[in-house]
Amino acid sequence: MVKKINNPVKIDYVNCIVEDTLKQIKPSLLTTFSDSNSNDNCNNGLDENQKPLNFIKCLLIQIKSTDTPKFLKFIKEYCSADILSRMPHIKRIKKINKQDLLLLLCSLDFLPNILEFEEFLSKKNLHLAYNKPRNDCNSTLEYIDIPEIYPPSKDICSCWSEIYWPMTWRGNPNDQILNDMEYNMTEIKNNLQLICEKSNMKFKEEEEAKVSSKALPVVTLFVNKKTGEAILSTDERHKSRPIDHSIMCGIRDVCAQLSEDGYLCLDYEVYTTHEPCSMCCMALIHSRISRLFYLKDMPKTGCLKNNYHMHSIKPLNSSYHVFQWVNEKIPLAVPNIDPDVCV
Amino acid sequence: MKIDYDIKFMELAVKLAKYSLDHGETPVACIYVHIPSNKIIAYGMNDTNKSRLGISHAEFMGIDQIYKNNFQHLLNEIALYVTVEPCIMCASAIKQLGIKKVVFGCGNERFGGNGSILSIHNDFCTLPTNNHSSLPGILRKEAIVLLRQFYVRENERAPVPRSKNNRKLELEEFPPFLWSKYLSKEDFVDTFGSENLTKYETDRDLFSSVNWKLVEGNYDNIVNELELQINSFEQHKKRKFSL
Numbered sequence: 001m002v003k004k005i006n007n008p009v010k011i012d013y014v015n016c017i018v019e020d021t022l023k024q025i026k027p028s029l030l031t032t033f034s035d036s037n038s039n040d041n042c043n044n045g046l047d048e049n050q051k052p053l054n055f056i057k058c059l060l061i062q063i064k065s066t067d068t069p070k071f072l073k074f075i076k077e078y079c080s081a082d083i084l085s086r087m088p089h090i091k092r093i094k095k096i097n098k099q100d101l102l103l104l105l106c107s108l109d110f111l112p113n114i115l116e117f118e119e120f121l122s123k124k125n126l127h128l129a130y131n132k133p134r135n136d137c138n139s140t141l142e143y144i145d146i147p148e149i150y151p152p153s154k155d156i157c158s159c160w161s162e163i164y165w166p167m168t169w170r171g172n173p174n175d176q177i178l179n180d181m182e183y184n185m186t187e188i189k190n191n192l193q194l195i196c197e198k199s200n201m202k203f204k205e206e207e208e209a210k211v212s213s214k215a216l217p218v219v220t221l222f223v224n225k226k227t228g229e230a231i232l233s234t235d236e237r238h239k240s241r242p243i244d245h246s247i248m249c250g251i252r253d254v255c256a257q258l259s260e261d262g263y264l265c266l267d268y269e270v271y272t273t274h275e276p277c278s279m280c281c282m283a284l285i286h287s288r289i290s291r292l293f294y295l296k297d298m299p300k301t302g303c304l305k306n307n308y309h310m311h312s313i314k315p316l317n318s319s320y321h322v323f324q325w326v327n328e329k330i331p332l333a334v335p336n337i338d339p340d341v342c343v
Numbered sequence: 344m345k346i347d348y349d350i351k352f353m354e355l356a357v358k359l360a361k362y363s364l365d366h367g368e369t370p371v372a373c374i375y376v377h378i379p380s381n382k383i384i385a386y387g388m389n390d391t392n393k394s395r396l397g398i399s400h401a402e403f404m405g406i407d408q409i410y411k412n413n414f415q416h417l418l419n420e421i422a423l424y425v426t427v428e429p430c431i432m433c434a435s436a437i438k439q440l441g442i443k444k445v446v447f448g449c450g451n452e453r454f455g456g457n458g459s460i461l462s463i464h465n466d467f468c469t470l471p472t473n474n475h476s477s478l479p480g481i482l483r484k485e486a487i488v489l490l491r492q493f494y495v496r497e498n499e500r501a502p503v504p505r506s507k508n509n510r511k512l513e514l515e516e517f518p519p520f521l522w523s524k525y526l527s528k529e530d531f532v533d534t535f536g537s538e539n540l541t542k543y544e545t546d547r548d549l550f551s552s553v554n555w556k557l558v559e560g561n562y563d564n565i566v567n568e569l570e571l572q573i574n575s576f577e578q579h580k581k582r583k584f585s586l
């Protein structure tokens with residue numbers, strides 16, 4: 001990981017363009033289809049698309065301020081596998097008064113309730129003093145909801161801090177994502193050039209063949225990041241099934257030659273000529289690819305840039321990064337396809 | 344009731360899901376029915392764990408069968424019965440194939456494509472001319488019970504298993520079902536009758552009790568039975584064409 005300033009790769013963080021060549025199709029961190037049964041009365045002042053979509057339920061305890069170091073040590077030692085430990089922007093403590101404070105212990109996935117915490121302490125023979133916190137109406141408040149995603153802006157961060165739980169703004173997360181990624185520009189260009197040529201060749205062949213059911217000139221390449229091995233697939237729907245798009249065929253081909261310890265398409269990056277349809281975009285999520293590069297937009301049916309931003313529907317758990325080739329000096333032009341067709 | 348047939352077919356899907364559970368797979372299963380003849384023409388069970396192919400969902404396994412048996416010319420006379428709402432990928436595939444109707448049990452909170460996350464079945468970017476009708480909530484509780492049994496089993500293998508008391512309690516409780524996510528009021532009344540409208544308005548299930556007998560049964564013969572039914576449909580089709 002290099003500091004932004006030391007990164008030899010040229011990145012335009014404002015427009016999200018790498019080396020004037022690859023434009024990041026940004027994930028929409030806040031999706032507009034928000035959950036209708038979310039707790040409305042604590043969301044005052046936030047408009048609909050500033051609400052986090054999902055929450056993580058966490059255990060909350062009340063402790064003496066002087067015990068803080070002991071508890072932080074406990075968390076460091078025993079809770080490192082908890083999801084909260086991977087969310088450094090979430091603060092652990094919130095002051096109540098001079099002597100007392102609230103401590104965010106862990107997510108319920110880690111310890112489901114206070115009894116299990118109790119058991120855990122006695123098993124480890126640890127002595128830590130705490131109370132169950134109480135809310136304004138003096139009933140116990142054992143759990144608290146923490147937004148699952150990092151706040152998308154500084155303003156939203158301070159808003160969420162007030163409404164849900166204190167958190168710190170650590171800079172635009174997307175800058176960090178772009179900065180931390182590896183870009184082998186030569187390899188990326190070669191792979192995209194390859195599918196571009198294949199696509200144009202396919203188009204010419206089909207034109208000359210004069211058969212009634214023509215193959216679509218859509219080409220996809222799956223590249224294994226570890227071994228460098230590449231699998232090329234083409235659209236097969238003309239043969240029989242209308243759902244045999246090049247990406248679906250490619251996923252099947254990858255699976256067919258998976259090694260003993262291989263898992264889905266976890267080690268693969270995908271290069272494809274046309275912006276994929278809703279089925280294919282979701283199939284790539286199920287297959288756990290890490291990155292996708294594509295050339296041509298499908299304004300009506302494409303589901304990465306033009307509809308849904310499918311690659312970012314569930315921001316933390318299952319998403320991939322998407323880049324489009326935008327280098328005008330090296331245009332990689334592929335044949336047009338009927339705009340109503342799902343690619 | 345108008346949905347008597349739908350319940351009957353969904354019961355078969357639930358049995359098949361239970362069979363999946365008993366054989367170590369995720370309990371999601373489906374049945375494809377030829378609407379004009381009310382005959383079963385294909386079935387599918389989730390196969391992602393065994394195959395390591397992330398797209399081999401129950402719906403896709405059934406589609407493979409439809410093509411293998413050469414029923415693809417019937418696609419636009421087919422209804423799909425699936426215990427869990429199709430994911431976005433499956434919803435899109437079903438729509439692109441021109442399937443007429445989708446009936447499902449519980450919603451798919453993470454990936455659902457018939458209302459939970461997206462509404463592929465009536466969107467504009469996935470072949471809008473192929474919109475299909477979508478009927479949610481049929482044997483929802485039974486579908487949830489099977490999924491819970493699967494996760495309890497997974498959890499028992501986890502380092503910190505949950506205590507047994509919690510589990511019993513969980514089995515008796517069900518989250519509200521937000522009908523309006525999946526169905527308009529008009530469509531609800533049209534299918535379930537105005538006498539059931541309060542269920543739509545209060546997010547309650549069609550049936551208040553769980554059919555425990557159905558979800559606890561042993562269905563080791565179900566695959567054979569389904570194969571027999573598909574065979575009989577093939578015969579029926581042949582006879583029809585030889586006339």
Ligand SMILES: [Zn+2]
Nearest residue numbers: 245277280343
């Ligand atoms: Zn596609």
Ligand SMILES: [Zn+2]
Nearest residue numbers: 400429430433
């Ligand atoms: Zn699916």
